Amino acid sequence: MAKSSKSGGFLGGLSESRKMEILGILVMAVGGLIGFSIVTYNPSDYTLIQSLSTDSLFALDQGPVLRIQNGLGVIGAYLAHFFVHLLFGYMSIIIPLIIIGYGWLIFRNRDISLMLWPTAYGIWGMVLLSTILGWVNTNYEWVESVWNGSAGFYIARVLQNITGIGSIIILSVLLLTTLLALLDRDLQHTVERVKDWIANVKQSYADWKERRRQKKEEKRKRKQQEAEQKEIEKQRQAEQQMREKSQTKEKQRAKPQTKTESEEEEPEPRSIDDIVEESQKRDRERMRQEKEEVKSLDQRPRADIEKKKIAEDEEDDVDISVYVGEGDEQAGEKELDKQNKDKAKEVPKVRYKFPTIDLLDSPPNEGNDVDLDEIKENKRIILDKLKRHNIEIRSINAIVGPTVTLYELDPAPDVKISKIESYANDLKMATAAKGLRIMAPIPGRSAVGIEVPNGSRETVFIKSVLNTKKFVESDFELPVAFGKTIENEVFMVDLTKMPHLLIAGATGSGKTVGINTIITCLLYKCHPDDLKFVMIDPKKIELSLFQKIEKHFLATLPGAEEPIITDTSAAKETLESLTKEMDERYDLLKDGMVRDIRAYNEKFDNGELDEEEGHRHLPYIVVLIDELADLMMTAGKDIEEPIARLAQLARAVGIHLVVATQRPSVNVVTGTIKANFPARIAYQVASKVDSRTILDTGGADQLIGRGDMLFTNGGGMTRIQNAFVSTEEVESITDFIGNQRGYNNKYELPVLEDETSSSGDIPDPLEDIDELFEAAAKVIVLHQQGSVSLLQRKLKIGYNRAGRIVDQLYNAGIVGPYQGSTARDVLVDDEEELEELLDDLEEFER
Numbered sequence: 001m002a003k004s005s006k007s008g009g010f011l012g013g014l015s016e017s018r019k020m021e022i023l024g025i026l027v028m029a030v031g032g033l034i035g036f037s038i039v040t041y042n043p044s045d046y047t048l049i050q051s052l053s054t055d056s057l058f059a060l061d062q063g064p065v066l067r068i069q070n071g072l073g074v075i076g077a078y079l080a081h082f083f084v085h086l087l088f089g090y091m092s093i094i095i096p097l098i099i100i101g102y103g104w105l106i107f108r109n110r111d112i113s114l115m116l117w118p119t120a121y122g123i124w125g126m127v128l129l130s131t132i133l134g135w136v137n138t139n140y141e142w143v144e145s146v147w148n149g150s151a152g153f154y155i156a157r158v159l160q161n162i163t164g165i166g167s168i169i170i171l172s173v174l175l176l177t178t179l180l181a182l183l184d185r186d187l188q189h190t191v192e193r194v195k196d197w198i199a200n201v202k203q204s205y206a207d208w209k210e211r212r213r214q215k216k217e218e219k220r221k222r223k224q225q226e227a228e229q230k231e232i233e234k235q236r237q238a239e240q241q242m243r244e245k246s247q248t249k250e251k252q253r254a255k256p257q258t259k260t261e262s263e264e265e266e267p268e269p270r271s272i273d274d275i276v277e278e279s280q281k282r283d284r285e286r287m288r289q290e291k292e293e294v295k296s297l298d299q300r301p302r303a304d305i306e307k308k309k310i311a312e313d314e315e316d317d318v319d320i321s322v323y324v325g326e327g328d329e330q331a332g333e334k335e336l337d338k339q340n341k342d343k344a345k346e347v348p349k350v351r352y353k354f355p356t357i358d359l360l361d362s363p364p365n366e367g368n369d370v371d372l373d374e375i376k377e378n379k380r381i382i383l384d385k386l387k388r389h390n391i392e393i394r395s396i397n398a399i400v401g402p403t404v405t406l407y408e409l410d411p412a413p414d415v416k417i418s419k420i421e422s423y424a425n426d427l428k429m430a431t432a433a434k435g436l437r438i439m440a441p442i443p444g445r446s447a448v449g450i451e452v453p454n455g456s457r458e459t460v461f462i463k464s465v466l467n468t469k470k471f472v473e474s475d476f477e478l479p480v481a482f483g484k485t486i487e488n489e490v491f492m493v494d495l496t497k498m499p500h501l502l503i504a505g506a507t508g509s510g511k512t513v514g515i516n517t518i519i520t521c522l523l524y525k526c527h528p529d530d531l532k533f534v535m536i537d538p539k540k541i542e543l544s545l546f547q548k549i550e551k552h553f554l555a556t557l558p559g560a561e562e563p564i565i566t567d568t569s570a571a572k573e574t575l576e577s578l579t580k581e582m583d584e585r586y587d588l589l590k591d592g593m594v595r596d597i598r599a600y601n602e603k604f605d606n607g608e609l610d611e612e613e614g615h616r617h618l619p620y621i622v623v624l625i626d627e628l629a630d631l632m633m634t635a636g637k638d639i640e641e642p643i644a645r646l647a648q649l650a651r652a653v654g655i656h657l658v659v660a661t662q663r664p665s666v667n668v669v670t671g672t673i674k675a676n677f678p679a680r681i682a683y684q685v686a687s688k689v690d691s692r693t694i695l696d697t698g699g700a701d702q703l704i705g706r707g708d709m710l711f712t713n714g715g716g717m718t719r720i721q722n723a724f725v726s727t728e729e730v731e732s733i734t735d736f737i738g739n740q741r742g743y744n745n746k747y748e749l750p751v752l753e754d755e756t757s758s759s760g761d762i763p764d765p766l767e768d769i770d771e772l773f774e775a776a777a778k779v780i781v782l783h784q785q786g787s788v789s790l791l792q793r794k795l796k797i798g799y800n801r802a803g804r805i806v807d808q809l810y811n812a813g814i815v816g817p818y819q820g821s822t823a824r825d826v827l828v829d830d831e832e833e834l835e836e837l838l839d840d841l842e843e844f845e846r
Ligand SMILES: Nc1ncnc2c1ncn2[C@@H]1O[C@H](COP(=O)(O)OP(=O)(O)OP(=O)(O)O)[C@@H](O)[C@H]1O
Pocket: 459, 460, 505, 506, 507, 508, 509, 510, 511, 512, 513, 514, 662, 706, 707, 708, 721, 722, 723, 724, 725
């Protein structure tokens, strides 16, 4: 009793944590000693200790005890016998390791439940390994029994008795799954990784074969060229010899008359004037022929000329000619992949494979079957209607597109073209067509156009658009092939030229598919080093598929919880951060003395700009907003302002906006937004008013949905059938990209200065003043620009430190308050004034 109270008193004087530390050390020591006894195990020790009497342990003569080889003496010999011989052989070392693990956690005062999984894995691994070794020992005696111990041996025996030779298969499978689970908790992921690895090996092998083939081909060509060269040389020499021979013969044969005869044989030397005149004659002839050819062609714009006339109908007095555009020339099946493979090699920084064309569905049939009966019927109705209103038509061309057929009417000279438009509703009723669009006149022509939807429409598959020479060979920076025009031509634009795009369309009209088309086009042509997306999706589902390409293509704020922004305040913050990125990029461009991102990247890639000074390769950033209305309703001006600012200025620094909305009302698509988005797409909208809001004219209300769209870039208007890209296709592309390793660090947008800490008043302005404060003040006054990024670059310091210094400069009255994404004003005009201010501050400090 007394003893225990005494010890309690001794321990009671220690803090709880110290007690734990002592306990931890004790536990670790026990583990260490057991481990020591196991590693110094010697089978002969046990026989020896059995022969020892208790007396010998206390005898001064240590003779027999000294023969024990275990490092922990007699106790060690017993312990090692128990763990190694009786239990799991040397594999039992795992037990003391686990004990040490527990000891460490106790010592560090951590939750010992952290050891639960390692304990379970450790014990399981120990039993499994010793059983496998026991199995090997039972059957082949390759290993000594000290490796498996009696328990391992026994379990292996029992297992073999029950399952025969299958026992080793069971053990192998258990070992494999344990290893996989240890290496990677997610087995599916592992399978994917193994598959990916195999694919990479295959790819490398194919690349190697291709390179070898190319080398062989080059060698063969070189040899062939050499042989040809030799042959030519031989011929030349032979001719030379012949000429020399014949000349000498000639001279010998008729010396007196040489002059006249040789003059007759050799062609008359031609003067320069003769040659010029001849070539002019040839040019005149060629131009005459070309003019003839052009005359024989239709005199309409280029797109129209390529249409193929497939039928003519002269049943009544008005001719109708039916044309179907031939479409763009298809590229070879693997041409895009090959080109992309080469492109990927140009960026050795990251191993990246472009999505391959076989991830896309092939169109089931080539082209659209033209329904001539339908065309004749429509012609009859149109003519009939117009005749009743005394409008005479001389001829009709029908151009059959994937979704609609355009009837181009050539009215008699005395017909007032605008009159035809007023009969639109009449015509609509007569043709029973859902969306009938009348162009009176077709811009720039004296013809009237009536677009009537086809009875059966053709789906324009994305593959049939991407796998064309036009797309594959395009050298646009951000090529987007929306789909096909009425002439069946691929309609392609460079997003960098637009430079921003506003999309509107009622729900279900094909906006999301349209955005997916844009992303798909870009993914098939742009390397992740050159392109990042910022995806804002308040509807939360439309863009979620692209989460998988996060590691490659998405740019977010540092520490952002979701790669796709769905929440309004995060959207606002991201847009503001983008304006900051824009400002920083402008600073970089200014510093690099270039005018746009293309020239900047060229200069940087050529090593003309110093990374140390903050220069970096700038990827294009495409900002996608799927549903502007949701953002505008909740945040209004806060969202509108950064969008307008980006739209006004971001073009040169490679930031492009694609903004979509299903509610093209004036409070969503405001004047400010509209003014900054010259390129617009309208899918089907509910009313003419909506159409006017987005296109400044009617027409979108007459579209027929499912990707039927009108595109305008400020000038004319083009009707396009949007290419269809299915969810499954998007999934395969994103899986293909997402399963690759990607970048170690995501592309992060700049952090916004915390308004509260930046503009709020800090009690003591000179508290913890930074060592670089003075230097920073000088830089800022010299450049007359109060920006954090300037300090980062000039002083080579991190963002946070630069931000802190700017706060201190603000408190010292050197720069003005925080102004969102623009740099702060500098309140000190020159160095002299700065010196005075700094002197005052020093005095104040004292
Ligand atoms: N280019 C296209 N070709 C063929 N079908 C299309 C095309 N675009 C859209 N569709 C069809 O129209 C449906 C609706 O398209 P989508 O989801 O893109 O519309 P949306 O305008 O985004 O609608 P919401 O605003 O409700 O999301 C698609 O599921 C698809 O079946």
